[in-house]
Amino acid sequence: MKLWEYVLRRLFLLVFVLIGVTLIIFFLSQVLMDPLALYLTDKTRIESIPMIIAYYHLNDPWPIRYAVYVWNLLRGDWGFSRSLSEPVLQALSQRFPATIELTIAAILWTLVVGIPAGIISALKNNKAPDHISRLVALTGVSTPVFWLGLILQLVFFYYFAQLGLPHLPSNGIIDTTLVLNHPITTITGLPVLDTLLTGNWVMFEDSLAHVVLPSFALGFISLGIVMRIMRSSMLEVLRQDYIILARSKGLPERVVIYRHALKNAMIPTVTVAGLAIAGLLGGAPLTETVFGWPGMGRLAVDAIGRNDAPLIMGFTLITALMLVLANLGVDILYAFLDPRIKY
Amino acid sequence: MHLLVQNKLVLTGTIISVGVLMTAIFGTLVISPAIATAINLPNRLQPPSVTHWLGTDDYGRDLFGMIVLSTRLDVAAMLEIVGAGVAIGVTLGAFSGFLGGKIDEALMRVTDIFFSIPGLILALAIAAALGRGLNNLILAIIVVQWPGYTRILRGQVLAEKQRLYVDALRALGIGKVRIILRHIIPNTIYPVIVQCTLDLGGVILTFAGLSFLGFGTSALTPELGRLITAGQTYIFQAPWLTAFPGLAILIISLAFNLMGDGIRDVLDPRLRR
Numbered sequence: 295m296k297l298w299e300y301v302l303r304r305l306f307l308l309v310f311v312l313i314g315v316t317l318i319i320f321f322l323s324q325v326l327m328d329p330l331a332l333y334l335t336d337k338t339r340i341e342s343i344p345m346i347i348a349y350y351h352l353n354d355p356w357p358i359r360y361a362v363y364v365w366n367l368l369r370g371d372w373g374f375s376r377s378l379s380e381p382v383l384q385a386l387s388q389r390f391p392a393t394i395e396l397t398i399a400a401i402l403w404t405l406v407v408g409i410p411a412g413i414i415s416a417l418k419n420n421k422a423p424d425h426i427s428r429l430v431a432l433t434g435v436s437t438p439v440f441w442l443g444l445i446l447q448l449v450f451f452y453y454f455a456q457l458g459l460p461h462l463p464s465n466g467i468i469d470t471t472l473v474l475n476h477p478i479t480t481i482t483g484l485p486v487l488d489t490l491l492t493g494n495w496v497m498f499e500d501s502l503a504h505v506v507l508p509s510f511a512l513g514f515i516s517l518g519i520v521m522r523i524m525r526s527s528m529l530e531v532l533r534q535d536y537i538i539l540a541r542s543k544g545l546p547e548r549v550v551i552y553r554h555a556l557k558n559a560m561i562p563t564v565t566v567a568g569l570a571i572a573g574l575l576g577g578a579p580l581t582e583t584v585f586g587w588p589g590m591g592r593l594a595v596d597a598i599g600r601n602d603a604p605l606i607m608g609f610t611l612i613t614a615l616m617l618v619l620a621n622l623g624v625d626i627l628y629a630f631l632d633p634r635i636k637y
Numbered sequence: 638m639h640l641l642v643q644n645k646l647v648l649t650g651t652i653i654s655v656g657v658l659m660t661a662i663f664g665t666l667v668i669s670p671a672i673a674t675a676i677n678l679p680n681r682l683q684p685p686s687v688t689h690w691l692g693t694d695d696y697g698r699d700l701f702g703m704i705v706l707s708t709r710l711d712v713a714a715m716l717e718i719v720g721a722g723v724a725i726g727v728t729l730g731a732f733s734g735f736l737g738g739k740i741d742e743a744l745m746r747v748t749d750i751f752f753s754i755p756g757l758i759l760a761l762a763i764a765a766a767l768g769r770g771l772n773n774l775i776l777a778i779i780v781v782q783w784p785g786y787t788r789i790l791r792g793q794v795l796a797e798k799q800r801l802y803v804d805a806l807r808a809l810g811i812g813k814v815r816i817i818l819r820h821i822i823p824n825t826i827y828p829v830i831v832q833c834t835l836d837l838g839g840v841i842l843t844f845a846g847l848s849f850l851g852f853g854t855s856a857l858t859p860e861l862g863r864l865i866t867a868g869q870t871y872i873f874q875a876p877w878l879t880a881f882p883g884l885a886i887l888i889i890s891l892a893f894n895l896m897g898d899g900i901r902d903v904l905d906p907r908l909r910r
Contacts, residue, residue: 307749314750318759322766432898436890438842440849441865441883444872448880452873576757580846584869594758595850598765610762614754621753 373604391483393589399509412524434518650895661712726786734794793825834897
């Protein structure tokens with residue numbers, strides 16, 4: 295089978311999985327709860343309720359309701375947020391860039407710190423750096439992400455300020471008063487990128503400072519996982535015969551590690567990436583709540599307090615979509631990297 | 638057994654885990670549950686001292702006592718969730734793997750679907766749909782946990798059913814259900830045991846996280862995630878209110894993770910049977 299055939303097969307599976315996901319969310323929002331709740335807001339007038347019921351076929355048997363539901367999803371009608379009185383999809387897409395910025399920054403932490411740390415841990419096996427990074431990795435998977443966020447705020451914002459040290463901001467994505475003097479032109483929607491692309495250095499520094507703590511808190515858990523996997527797969531690879539061959543050829547150690555060992559050690563790491571992304575998406579609501587980050591996660595959490603089910607369901611759907619696409623990307627990358635895989 | 642003892646880190650983890658379980662079971666003998674309602678406002682927000690080892694919270698209650706009382710609920714929830722998840726997952730996985738065919742295919746697609754929604758978010762959605770309450774929260778997390786065990790067990794069962802003794806049992810005329818329950822499951826359960834000990838460490842994070850957001854218990858019931866929510870308001874004035882409950886969660890999770898690692902190392906040679 296060729297690569298594009300594999301991709302096609304995976305896309306087909308993707309559609310099937312998405313149907314399953316919509317079924318679950320349909321069950322949660324329309325069977326467990328009142329189906330009308332998805333399409334009513336506080337501002338809806340009582341007279342229009344019969345029209346809404348007719349339009350969304352809410353009195354029909356559930357297969358028809360489900361079909362109408364999915365059809366509307368594809369058309370962009372994800373229901374109405376009861377508390378915000380605006381369409382769910384609109385509310386989510388407004389906050390989507392912020393969550394993306396946070397997630398990408400967290401992934402950067404995971405890769406930039408996790409992979410080298412794992413390599414060093416493997417190379418200095420059973421010596422001090424190894425023990426330290428193993429402990430960090432183990433602590434990483436045991437730490438509650440929201441608590442870590444609070445502690446980071448405490449130390450890097452409050453205590454640093456108290457001690458007179460330069461401190462990192464604890465809330466929000468940018469400084470809302472500073473931006474009035476240095477307005478950001480929206481290109482991608484991600485402040486860090488937009489300010490970088492337009493040369494708005496004041497706000498670039500500001501948005502960077504804002505994203506450091508939340509992304510570290512979010513990425514800490516996956517960082518631990520990646521470190522561990524990298525370490526164990528690197529150790530596995532370094533025992534292989536072809537590494538001994540490379541060394542006996544007289545190649546410098548650096549070349550042996552980076553050109554030969556690393557590429558093969560990366561493969562198990564990529565397979566873990568899917569799990570790690572699921573963890574990152576799951577940790578986003580907690581992190582965004584703690585840091586007052588204006589993302590989708592916080593939208594969903596606020597929606598809980600306001601009993602706004604449509605937003606919660608919409609958020610679930612969009613994160614499932616993101617995870618499914620991310621897993622597809624990881625699988626393609628995996629098939630691409632490892633020529634031994636028969637797909 | 639001696640392997641478990643050899644690695645000092647794993648040993649520490651196991652000891653702490655047992656300690657946590659003991660605290661959960663016997664904690665009320667030492668710390669009176671009345672502490673949870675003993676509101677003592679003049680005493681509020683006191684830093685750690687000799688009388689109050691970890692300080693007091695915003696209602697004047699001793700934080701150390703609150704944390705000890707919380708372990709009871711958190712540990713019970715943890716065990717319930719993983720226990721139910723394993724029971725459901727193992728049963729489904731064993732029957733699916735052994736019987737094969739369309740049921741197996743269908744169940745695998747169903748687990749695929751569950752894996753496509755991030756765990757915490759699925760639990761959040763289910764808990765939101767079911768309504769507030771401790772039982773709904775526990776149920777929501779159970780629904781998130783069971784697919785993992787199904788997958789693990791099914792993989793093991795697929796390999797196990799090729800073995801000769803299975804054919805022998807069938808030849809004797811022993812029914813499939815009996816074979817699955819009496820023979821297959823006991824022989825394939827080891828990886829699940831490893832996984833569920835590791836999951837104990839993870840489930841408490843999910844449970845505390847969702848409690849932090851407001852699901853589960855009401856505000857006055859002592860629960861570690863809730864304590865952190867309450868402490869968040871006073872984080873800069875009274876950092877011990879957030880620091881110590883969170884540290885407790887970390888220690889519990891770390892202990893079970895270490896113990897799980899140890900169990901995996903002990904059972905590993907046997908996995909290669």
